[in-house]
Every structure is written in structure tokens, then in C-alpha cells.
Amino acid sequence: MTPVALSLRCALVLACFSAPSLLAHDSPEHVVELLSARIRERGKTAELLWQRATEQRALNHLAAAAADLREAISLQPAFIVAQADLGRVEFQLGDTPRALQTLTRAISDAGAAAPGLLHLARAEIRNAAGDFKGALADVEKAVEAGLPPDPDWYLLRSQIQLRLGRSLEAAAGLKEGLDRTGCAVLEADWIDALLDSRQAEPALTRIEAQLAETRCRSSWLIRRARARLLLGKATQARGDLHAAISEINGRLSPAHPDVSLLVDRGVAHALLGDLPTAQRELDAVRKAGGERQSTWRLEALLGSSKPGGPVP
């Protein structure tokens, strides 16, 4: 168990007290029915409405969830968790302006003591909407508000920083997150950020260690190719990329491909300079519903000719 700061504990105790008072266990439809009956019996309360919204979200009934959340907030304007949830639901409904408006109002109402939870929710939405500067400002405010060392926000912050071209800051933040949590995903992203900031040698040491340990090597072979390209070792890089593509071909299920492997293969083709194939991979990823968050590096490579980009 990870000890966390007292202030955060207090915040969480508060959050948990206002967490759903779950009813008897059955499907969400049944729980919605029971909550509706309870609301009819006892009248509407912010907590009951929020509980029902939680179940509606589990059923993907987002419009109904949003309606309940709005009513919960109207009954209890300082209901932080409901405000963060409403912002996220509105975003899921495709209404980004409204989602941002909801969260901005909640942050404004809370004043200087706005909880990190609200800033983090707005950061996620701003990031997805492409407002990277605003998103970064929100993550920083959330961190100031006392977030515990959680891999999730380290990752979010670094992704935003990378999109803003601040790869040195991203690498430093990821290293801090790695040291504090040990999370392997942060290590992978840290190495990517080192490569983005052209620090090939320290990255290569880590990559070799990973290659010695791992069974499926494609993602690390691609990283080694990037490092080798930065070091001017194009032939070796090409070998790594071909090996990576070959391994991915063996792993991909033709009927139901793992989207992340398609992205990796697209990156490998792009680094090899086969941009049409890389573009086809990107199209396949998009067709399979791959999010921009997973494809931005491939998109950048398709438009790049810098070292660390396609093999000459």
C-alpha cells in the first residue's frame, strides 16, 4: 500500500462518503429501477441522482446520466464529484464546449481551493480537444492541489508536453514518475521522450536492457531503431525495423488486429521511409477506432523528414 499525504486522504474520505451507496446487487437496469423507486418514495436528493447517473453511465445511457447529474448539481451546487462526472459525460456526448463550460464553472465556484479532480477532468478534455496549453495548465494546477504520485497524471502531463514540443520537460517528468511509482509504462514513455529530445545514448542503454528481458520485442526494436537513427546507424536501424515488422505480422490476428500493433507497424514503415504503407496502417487504425492519442507520433512521422524520422 502506498502511503499518501494526509490532505489527500481527507479529500478521499470525503469522496468516498459521497460515493454511490450501492443497492442490492443486480444489473445496472435493476439498480436504476430501484433508485428510481427510491427517488419516488423519498424525493430527489443529489446523492440518489448521482448514484442513478453512475448506473446510467454503466449502461452507456449518457443523456440520462447527464440529466441526473445536472439535477444533482442543482440540488447540491458544490458536489465536486458530480461536476467532474458531468463534464466527462458531456464530453463523451460530443459536446466539448458544454463540458468545458461545466468544469470551468465548477472550478470558478470552488475558487482558489478548486480540487485537483476538477482540473484533471478539464485537462483530459482540453488535451483530447487539442488545447494542449490549457490542458497543461490544468494538470499543473491539479498537481499543485496535491495529487499523489499516480502514473496516470504523470503520463497525461508528459503526453501534453510532448504535443507542445517540450520533450525535455516531458522526459524529466516521466523520470520522476518512474522513480516514484516504478510504473513500466512511464519507463517506456520516458525512453520515447529521451529519443524525442535526441538523447539517444542514455535511451539505448535502457532499450538494450529491455530487449534482453522481453519476449515480444517489436516495440523495443522500433525504439532501438530510433536511437540508432539518431546515432547515424541507419543500416542497423533498418534491420531492427524489419525484425519488428516481421514479429508484428506473426502476432496480428487478420480478422481482429490489435490496434496498438498496427500503430507500431505503421511507425516502423514510416521510419523505413515507406510512407504509403505507413499511411495505410494509419487509415486502418482510424477505421478500427484508434484514438489520436495513440496515433500522433505516427502522424508526425508521416509529415517529418528530420533525423529520428524516416530512414534516409
Place this chain on the structure above:
Amino acid sequence: MKSWLSHSLLALAGACALSSSAQTRLQTNPHLAADGRSNQFARAPYVQLATPTSMVVVWRAEGAMTPLIHFGRSVANLDRVLGSTSMVTRVALGTNKVALAKLAETDPDLLRLPRLHSAPAGLYQYEAHLLGLLPNTRYYYAIYDGEHRLTEPDVSYFFVTQPVRGQSKPARIWVVGDSGTGRETEYTVHSAMANYVLKDRHPIDFYIHVGDMAYLRGRDVEFQSRFFEAYEPTLRNTVCWPAMGNHEGGTSKGTNGIGPYFDAYVLPTRAEAGGLASGTEAYYSFDYGRIHLICLDSHDLDRKPTGIMARWLKMDLERTKADWVIAYFHHPPYTKGTHNSDREKQLIEMRTHMMPILESGGVDLVLTGHSHIYERSMLMDGAYATPTVAEGVIYDDREGDPKKDGPYRKSAGITPNSGAIQIVAGHGGTTLGRKGTMPVMRKIVVEHGSCLIDISGDTLHGTMINKFGEVRDEFGLVKRGKVRQQRLINPWQPAPWKPSKYAGDDAFSGEPPEDFLTAIPKFSEWTYMAGRDVAGLRWTELDFPALGWNKGQAPFGYEYKEARTVLADMRNHYQRVYMLHEFEVEQADYIAEVGLMINYDDAFIAYLNGKEVVRKGVGKGAGKDAQQIKSHDATKYSYYPLKDFEKYLRTGKNVLAIEGHNAAIDSHDFLIDPYLIIED
């Protein structure tokens, strides 16, 4: 350590209501005193986070102690000792700001200890990390408070360290889900497994709980009474590796790793037991010999492929070199039990986002719960569509029973998309149900039970045992040589099942807890008002001055021979009776459930300290405004947990109020026969 902790406890005593009331609670709790368990513990010792060279032993005490653990390879020679300096101590200090401020002045060291999230104030949790152990070796242990031995000298206090990673060792895994009710069924499912493995002379090596282990909200007291007490004999020597269920999610958050669930378990975050470091206890992996096990949080974390959990999963699968890959989490990708995986978001997302990663990573077995049923699939791959169909996703549609048509087969080692078996094991204790037929399933059993998974070399054998100890399903999977899989266009399909309305009312609502104390006994004397209506709801509140009310012994009624206070004038004159009874609770935050046992004719509403907590047979309104009264015969006691009791129950004096209603003024009979029970 003891001196300053004892001092601190004295400082806390006033605010935390520890000392005498806690002692009395223990002394008067027949369950704790009578069944041979060590009543010095607030939570009996249990083992956690096994590795080849280490083990964690955890226990709780009411108040501080001088914790020592003696351990060794012979029960007669516990030759190694670990003291408090090598332990993690967590404490529950309560939320009384005045007491905490005082403590900050008198004993700031106590405030620096890591806290338990919401355990009753005054509880200490000790986590002893035993290091430098030999792999695959049995050790015995004993817990001491200074010189005083707390665990009885019993050979059942032992643990076995994990085998060396990468070395093959047969393993028996117990899998159970959705069990944490504290009811009889949870105990019988557990004992059915225990008797089976005893008869089989093959104990379990570890235990996977696929979530919903502490109904209804995963509160600390629910963990204690519905998980730790129910499984105590197993937990003291066998590690439980858990996945968080939605009910634990009522109080614990995977997003930040805080809550009673995370207090209860010590889980890997930095690959301490093998696997890949996740940086969080919400999802993790570990190795047992040549088996790689992965736990995901399907409840409250981002399940998208771009989310950190999915990215960690992919990396973890890419790294493992084990022979077997088993994944477990709460929400099933395929089910038509009490849940429908074609309709519910978490289930759909686990199928569409996580299953492609798991299957391209070569997963062999997926264990889930949530849906209160046993469902076991054929050998399948790539069923990500909604709704789920069997066509084109089944490799082998046979039963896979080694004793009948032979086991399923896959290539040796980890091969992508070569087929997995799905098991929904949500049948561990709570109300069962079924909504339809999931077409990829080979076996569907609506009975309580649990599963044993045996893995030896290249062979996996699965057994489902019901609560009577009967084997209800068996299947095998052999990974040997090179097997070329072919998707079946028209696989075998289970018979259609006609969906009915929801199987149950409230989960386990009809069944009282296994262990309880009586707060208001049967045949108690109540304060009551008959023949006159009482305005409003003030009468349901504590300290209502019941001037002019009568005293009478329950049951109340007429025409029922069991009535002890006979309301001879009720028929044709009045339709309602109002009843009050006070009761004491020594420490409200120890209470897991409060429930009303009542035999009634025709209807009633119950209130706890002025708040409505049960309504049966009264459509709407209350008192003289009550409407839509349904007729009901008093034939037996029914059990109703009091809704949201934790919000209304107080330490000290409480009042239960009941208004009993007759369906018609000329009804020929009436009965209200209540008593109140408490599960702590």
C-alpha cells in the same frame, strides 16, 4: 514502541470510544468468543504478497501492541523473529478533529503513521514483511504481543513460498467470486471446496477472488465480517490475490488506490512477485512457477486501448516467458447471467478493448465474476462484436472434458490468438440469476459454487464444485506441440433459454447474516399507540416523548394465536398501530449490517432514528395518509436489511419505529412480530 503507542492510545481513548465499549463488544460477541478463533485479533492473521523469497503476514489489533512474529521451518522451532521495526504499522485514528488536534500536541509520532482509510478508530494493522526465505518452502509462524503468544500453537499457521520463477511446479488455484455476503452460502461454498481438496489430498496453492468480496459497499466492517471472518481458516495460510469488484468500488477507488480494499491487501506495484511493474495496486501481475497471472481493474479505470492500464497490459504480455497466461478481473466480457455483456458498458469495453490485447498476448484462461452464475466457454478467440455471436469465433466446440470428449488443445508456449477459455465465476455466495444464453458458452450452471484450476506441466484442468461438493463441470486444456486452429463457421450452440424478469428482489435480502447479535429480541416490550393516529414523523425520532402511549409485548395483532398483545378492538375500528423500541449500539462503526426480522400481516414501514429504512406492502404515504396497502399473510419471518443504516445508526441510544398497517379496516386478522439483529 509499546510505551509511546500505549500512551497514544490513552490519549485517544475518549474520542475513539475504544477501551471499555470495545472490550465489552468482544466479550459479548458469541461468535468471536466461542468458535476457537483468536479473539485477541481484530482481524486474524492472513498471508499476502507471496514471492519465492518473501511473504507478508498481516493482522489487526484493537489498540497498540508490541508486535512480533516468530517463524521457522518447523512448527516446534520458530527460530526467526521479526519485530516492529521491520513491519509497516497502520492505524485508524478516527475523524474527531478535537482528538486529532490533541494528539498532534501530545503524540505527533502517532499521526505520522500511515492511516487505515475508514477502519473503526483505534485499530492497528501490522504488516510483517518476512524476507530471505527459501523458495517453495513451508514455514510456520506465530504472532506475539511482546512475550504473550496470540496465535494458538496450531499447524494451520503456515505458508509456502512461491516456487522459483520459471521453474515448473504443479499448482492448484481456487477461484471464487461475488461471495461476500456473510451468509450461510458463502460459508458452504468455502467448506465444499475445503472438503473437496481434503478428500483429494491436494491443497490449494493460492486463491483468486474475482471481486465483490464485501457486500454491499466494501466498507471496512463489511470486509471484516463478510470476507476475513468467512475465509479465515484459508486466509491464514493461503494468499488471496484479489480483483476489485464494483461493490468494493463503493468505498475504494482504483484511480488512487485508497479505500478499505487497498487497506486489506498488500499487492505488487513494482513487480515484487514477477510480472511487470504497474505502479499501482489496482492492477498488477505476478508469476507462480511457469504461470503468469494478470489482474485488471475493470471497475473504475480507463479501459480504452490508449489508457495506461491497457498499455501496461500489452507490455506485460510482451515480456512474460511463462507457459501459461491467466487473466482475472471482475466484469465479464461474455455473460448472460445476472448481467448482460451485450448491454453494459464496462463489460462491452472489457470485451472490445482488453480482450484483443489479451488474446494477441496469448492468454489461455480468463476468470471473471459480477454475473451471478457459472458460465464456461468453448475454446474461442476474437469475439469482440456486440452482440456476441459464436459463428467464426470458436476453435473447438466440444465439452473439453478429459473424461469424455478429451481436453482442448493449443500449441506449446504462448501463441497469439490461439484460443482462450472464459469462466464467469460469480456464483460464490450471493443471489443467482440468468437473463439468457451467451452463445459462446459450453456450460451454464445456475448453482452456488467455486472453481479449482489445476495446472501441471502442459496440462490445465478446471473443475467447478457446487456448494454441496458435487463436480458440476470439468474441462481440460493441453498445450503441446504445434496445433493449427480453425474457426468453426457453425459451432455447437447452447440451448436457448427463455429470459424471465429479474431473478431476485434485493440480493440476499431474504437471508439474515450467518453471525449476528440481537439488538431487539423477540417478544420484547414495545411502546405502542393503537386506536389513534400519530401526526407527522416526529414520533419515529429518538427521544420522542411518547406520552399516553402504552407498553406491550410483541407480537401485536389479533386472530393470530402467537399475538401476545392482542388488539381485540382493532377490527372495524382502526387500521394502524405505531410501535417504538430503543436499543443501544456500543460502537456504530463496527456494524456491517442491521436487519429487521419480521412476520407481518399486512404491511409495515420501519424507521431508524426518524429515517425510513424498510417499507413493505405500503404503496405510498405513511401513517393515516398511507395508500395502496397490499394484503399479506404472516406465515414466517422475513429478513430485511435496513437501507442506508450506516447513515442513521449512532453509537449509543437508537430507536426503531414501526407502523403496522391492515389492508382493510374489516380485515379478519393482523400481526406485527418484529425483532432486530445486527451483524458486526
